[in-house]
Amino acid sequence: MISWVLSNHWYTCYNIDMYIRTTVRKNKNGTQTCYVQLAHNTWNPETRRSEVQVLYNFGRAENVDRAGLERLARSICRYLGPDELLRFEARRDYGTEFGFESSKPFGGAWVLQGLWKHLGVDRILTQLLKERKFQSPVERTIFALVANRALAPMSKRAVEEWVAQDVYIPDLPEIPLHHLYRALDFLLEAEESLQYQVFCQVSHLFNLEVDLLYFDTTSTYFEIETEDDEGLRRKGHSKDSRPDLPQAVIGLAVTRDGIPVRCWVWPGNTADMSVVQEVKKDLVGWKLGRVITVLDRGMASEENLRYLQRAGGHYIAGERMRAGKNTVEKALSHPGRFKTVRDNLEVKEIVIGDGEARTRYVLVRNPEEAEWDKAKREETLDKLKLELARIGELNGAPHTKAVCSIIAHPTYGRYLKTDKRGQPRIDKDKIKAEERLDGKYLLRTSDDTLAPEDVALGYKQLLQVEDAFRTLKSTLELRPDHPSGGTRHRLEDRIRAHVLLCWLALLLVRIAENQTGQTWRTIRAHLQRMHVGEFQFPTARVHQRTETEPDQHQLFKALKIPQPPKILNITTSDCRIT
Template sequence: MYIRQISRKNKDGTVTRYVQLAHNERHPVTGTPQAKILYHFGRADELDTVGLKRLAASIHRFIGEPLPSGSPPPRSATVTLLKSKALGGAWLLDQLWKKLGIGEAITRRLADREFRMPVERAIFAMVANRVLDPGSKLAIEDWVDREVVIPDLPAFEVQHGYRAMDFLLESDESIQREVFHTVADLLNLEVDLLFFDTTSTYFETEESEEDAFRRTGYSKDHRPDLPQAVIGFAVTRDGIPIRCWVWPGNTSDMSVVPEVKKDLIGWKLGRVITVVDRGFCSEDNLRVLQQTGGHYIAGEKMTSGKPTVEAALAHPGRFKTVRDNLEVKEIVVGDGEARTRYVLVRNPDEAKRDAARREKHLEALRAELARLKELDGDTHTKAHCRLHSHVTYKRYLKIDKRGNLRIDLQAVKAMEHLDGKYLLRTSDDTLSTEDVALGYKQLLKVESAFRTLKQSLELRPVYHRKEERIRAHVLLCWLGLMLIRIIENQTGQTWREVRSLMQMLHLVEYRLDAGTLCQRTQLTPEQQAIVSALGLKEPQQIWDISLL
């Protein structure tokens, strides 16, 4: 480690010299030594040389080496640990944030605005909080002050956070589009298959009644008692969310496809095949997905009773084994323009699980029916109605001529025929049956994204009351989810593992006789592997030196 000077020639011919703290490292390929800058002291003509001498003397005393001749007599060195804050997680997210151009995209939108606050940094701080240690916007103030280092943001004020959220919502669509194109180009994302699904999130506020946006509806969180909002994600085959939507809580899945399709038209995605679940498989929705040359892969409900579905399930033919333990069979129903192409998929392992699950249900149902025979009067009537309307058991039951509940053996046999199977419908004749089956299987990436959204990012419950703040909150979660998915894809580790490892990297502040020193802890081999997998440079060793 040594002090070095560098020079820069100015336009007027003068030369400015700068002082740096550096040390040499060998290049991993060429083996030649190269200087690594640890700290910039600034201009040589403005350097506090007296303070630098005190620092040198303090270092000599600390390591126990003799001082140069003429130096004052040595004193015992004093080193005081002032504070230590987590650095690794926020630093990693910030580096990826910059690499993906997210910060730059936000900053460009700020060019014609006159904010006196660091809007981009405030947005990043809220995203980092969602990803690292989810809390309220008010709690972020203490989090930044006491627990974590947010690069270039010494303090966070909650009013700044709310103003930043308002700006983010104003630029919602443009920022989402710009971030997507930057990320797609940088990571070379495949966007020929887009997976779309929805989820819901509920609200817990003092004002729990409904309004125009917070409405009760079908709750995928099993909280029908609380008002909610509906959230939709479009996700690539790699599980990276490229677009999000937020709708009122009573919005049905069937009604959102036209809006989603319209919003993605101008994104220059090329040949897009949209993959949707059974909840979106109405004829109107499928026609919308085919507009402007698009195609779809859609799940079909096998018990819908539709004639084409019944014909597809009854179609003879052998299954062909493809990868990922799947067996497929192509089925075409109808002729000419009225033809419908189906792919019936079977998973042998899932078939065994379905059979075991059904047998467990039937065993429990037989016990319930036996207990029902021992009852009479109102008690029997109530138990009869409760069993007949049971969400699980009702599919196995029928009522005989005497009005008694019996196991429907014909229904059970029909279920056995569907074990481990699901039926897909596609409008694209050029896709192989394997591509159709595996493409639909990737819809699990959306479900995984929703789990991360609700567990790691703690999307729910939402405590915001105003619609614009709710929408902005979802946007922050979307940005956080994008960072998480990219990190997981490139490191091959779960975010929980990465977060645990990186949060052990701390920034430590010491007080020496000559001033204060901020220095990070050494990277462990596991941390170095994560940084390398993401194509990032290690964080600087020395973050600040303040001379007294």
């Protein structure tokens, strides 16, 4: 057994055969010197007795670093788990007159609640709830659902058990399942006002630059075979490579700092280009002032671009370089030198046409990507040559299935042509045309005041949306019928409410990442080591958290969230003290 004597108290941590002991020696002058040692007992088979073996001498008792010994004890208990750490700290604080009941993770919920309150989401929901006469704690319930998505995504049914047994959320010891669904219904009713008010709070608190918004869409599929006749679950172009399953389309508008300011949900057969006008209309309604919308190539139709310029709006849009468009060909062949800017980018400004018909382009080149494109093409051509050798010469025979397949191949077909006999050949002119595009992308903008560098870097930040989608799908498990990510939602309202929960969770996660410079996965791992233990005393029940670790202290400091009190609450037979 290992026992520690610190500050005149004995602590038993774990059942192993090491312990701290003290020995006293008498000096010649009659004084005594006390020494502290780490020892354990060994069995001597010859004497058939247990003997003490000293493993380490800490030195004279008055010189021993007691704080260091306590840190060592806490480190051992932390390795053994939060329960042992809580037992150790409770024995240090209270002696031994208590019963340890259980412990729950607490740090993650505490930080999320701190961000939740700092953003004023609790106040916004409370204000929106004033006209409703709910008996259940709707704001606390919505927070629990959002915290679950960020900390341990699971089904709505499982959240009921998670709140009761697997997490400590202040002022929410439990939550019945019907309260969860009632809160989801309210969340959807308050969608428009909630998103707008949260955006206003976030942009004010963090001084966000909202003149440049990035918009993109993704899809999330459902594990069902039959699509809805009407509603969200419809088959369409799948970005998850599951065209066989019904899906919904999710839209996200993100600031240049990666903060999601609004989300949308559309039926799964909705084309990207058809949603731009709705997005523009919704954002203009927020009176954001000068807004430059950044769009990917898939949404840059002429109709959409004209619509974005209404009411003084502007756009930065990617252009398809292989579409054969006349102005694009002129831009790609336009003479002039590239100018090097930051982030390993080179830019060249190009204006095609005159007067109202003029079009402003910015051609961007990334030297590193150019090398990668070249190496990838050479690898593809080597494989293509092998495929052509396998097919062999047709000698005027009809096309085989293999020939049709390789000509129609999305990658190989880019470098092929067929001769008069229908024989597939590598086209050197097509290879040269592809070489011209290595590491380049072409942007089109309606704003003449933006510097070419800002146009290039602005479009590059569209990756923030893609990163947000990755977080939604992996960390927050967006898919509504994911086995651990949500109930198998069938009702359209439930699906929309589920996406709103994911948006709120992503908002908190992104703010935490921006302020700490760490990934949410790392932040969550550090915070979830802080537990709250429940202890039963003869006259009271106490909830006490573990000590703050250095990593946790740094996170609290970076996020400007105060450390939680050591004692969360005390319940006596007469009252409850928090």
